[in-house]
Amino acid sequence: MDEERYPTEFPVPDLAPYRRGNTGVDYVHTLDSSAPGPHVMINALTHGNEVCGAYAVAQLFRWLVRPARGRLTLSFANVDAFSRFAADRPSATRWVDEDFNRVWSTDKLDGARQSSELARARALRPIVASADLLLDLHSMHLPAPPVMIAGPLAKGRELARRLGVPEFVVSDAGHASGARMRDYGPFGDPSSARNALLIECGQHGERVAADVAVGTCLAFLREAGILDASFFVAHRPPARVPQRFIQVTHAVTIKTDRFVFAAPYTGMETIAKAGTLIAHDGDERVVTPYDECVLVMPGPHRYRKPGLTAVRLGRVIEAPAAG
Ligand SMILES: [Zn+2]
Numbered sequence: 001m002d003e004e005r006y007p008t009e010f011p012v013p014d015l016a017p018y019r020r021g022n023t024g025v026d027y028v029h030t031l032d033s034s035a036p037g038p039h040v041m042i043n044a045l046t047h048g049n050e051v052c053g054a055y056a057v058a059q060l061f062r063w064l065v066r067p068a069r070g071r072l073t074l075s076f077a078n079v080d081a082f083s084r085f086a087a088d089r090p091s092a093t094r095w096v097d098e099d100f101n102r103v104w105s106t107d108k109l110d111g112a113r114q115s116s117e118l119a120r121a122r123a124l125r126p127i128v129a130s131a132d133l134l135l136d137l138h139s140m141h142l143p144a145p146p147v148m149i150a151g152p153l154a155k156g157r158e159l160a161r162r163l164g165v166p167e168f169v170v171s172d173a174g175h176a177s178g179a180r181m182r183d184y185g186p187f188g189d190p191s192s193a194r195n196a197l198l199i200e201c202g203q204h205g206e207r208v209a210a211d212v213a214v215g216t217c218l219a220f221l222r223e224a225g226i227l228d229a230s231f232f233v234a235h236r237p238p239a240r241v242p243q244r245f246i247q248v249t250h251a252v253t254i255k256t257d258r259f260v261f262a263a264p265y266t267g268m269e270t271i272a273k274a275g276t277l278i279a280h281d282g283d284e285r286v287v288t289p290y291d292e293c294v295l296v297m298p299g300p301h302r303y304r305k306p307g308l309t310a311v312r313l314g315r316v317i318e319a320p321a322a323g
Contacts, residue, residue: 008205012051012085013058015076025123027076029061033226037070038132040224042217046101046136046181048081049093052201053137056213063235067226073127077181080116102178121181129185133159134196135220136182137213139204141300144267146212149198151183157245159195163219164240166199166212168268170296170314172248200297242320246294250313256282259304265311269295279310292316 021029030039042060044053057074065072076082078100085093096116103109103121128134138149146166150156152173160169174183186192199216202209218237221227259281271278271288278295279286298311 006203006205008051009207010052010055010205010210013054015054015058015079015082018058018061018076021075023073023127025075025127027079028073028124028127029075030071030073030127031065031067032071033067033069035069037067037226038224039071039073039130040067040221040226041073041075041128041131041134042137042220043075043077043134043181044137044213045076045078045082046138047094047099048078048083048096049085050137050139050204051082051085052139052204052206052209052213054082055210056137056217059214060217063231065221065227065231068228070132070224070226072221072226073131075124075127077124078117078120080120099178101180102175104181104184105179108178128181131196132194133220133224134182134187135217136180136196136198137201137216138198139201139209139213140267140297141203142266142298143203143206144200144297146202146209146216147200147268147297148216149182149200151188151196151198153188153190155190155193155195156197159197159223161243162223163197163216164243165216165219165238167241167244169243169245170248171245171317172296172312175309243318244316244320245318246296246314247317248296248312248314250289252279252286252310252313254281254304254306254308254310255284256306258282259310261298261310265295265298267295267297270316271295281310286310289313290315 019026023030044057081093081095098115098117100117148160148169150160182196182198186194187196201212215238222237261279262277271293274290276288294314296312296314
């Protein structure tokens with residue numbers, strides 16, 4: 001399969017109607033109920049090619065979502081990258097200069113370096129910093145089950161548990177190459193009640209990924225408690241499912257230019273036995289380090305270069321009761 005090409009099975013939204021927001025930042029709208037309550041934020045297009053999230057946020061606008069308590073911010077982050085979106089070259093539109101989701105540390109945001117993504121992150125920063133709850137919508141290169149990325153803290157797992165979807169919830173410490181928006185400031189502080197989740201909905205252009213994005217927004221908004229119940233009668237959140245919690249334990253870093261997986265893994269496969277071959281890296285065999293090892297989001301072929309992460313490995317820390 002050519003991983004560079006895949007269909008987009010839903011209409012990619014035209015964002016022009018959403019450009020002029022009311023926050024002073026383009027493509028960012030804050031809907032204020034004027035009643036006390038939390039500031040809840042749903043963001044799409046952290047990566048410019050992850051169009052299922054844009055579809056979901058546009059759907060919330062079309063449904064005329066309005067908070068009854070607190071505030072709701074709806075945003076599209078990397079619109080400069082998205083504006084270059086073309087279904088036949090999706091990797092060209094992921095970002096302009098660098099990964100928007102690796103710049104969320106104070107040293108980078110306060111630093112002197114400039115880039116398209118740093119400029120956008122600096123514009124969004126005060127809004128993100130004032131959010132009590134953040135949902136960041138993402139999608140994947142390969143068709144795979146949706147995965148909630150709950151971050152390193154118990155509070156992230158607990159929020160994912162309250163949403164009740166999807167089945168897979170992954171705890172991880174993020175990436176050595178830079179901090180994610182979902183880990184920014186108080187979201188990464190165990191003593192703060194502020195909380196954030198990142199959902200990987202499925203393959204970018206799949207109809208089912210768009211449905212997961214919309215459903216996760218609804219589950220998140222239900223949990224946030226800022227909408228009237230009538231909204232969820234008209235727009236039903238997905239049913240809660242038994243969830244499987246996975247802790248990332250290893251990153252498989254590529255050493256040679258001859259890294260090949262042993263099977264066409266797409267993500268969330270569970271390998272039963274320790275010592276099972278999952279890849280060859282040059283002459284080295286890459287094997288699972290423990291029983292019931294989960295393959296978390298293997299990277300696509302074009303990212304298989306020395307120094308990059310091929311796949312992360314996770315241990316199941318909580319599984320649905322059998323039967
Ligand atoms: Zn992403």
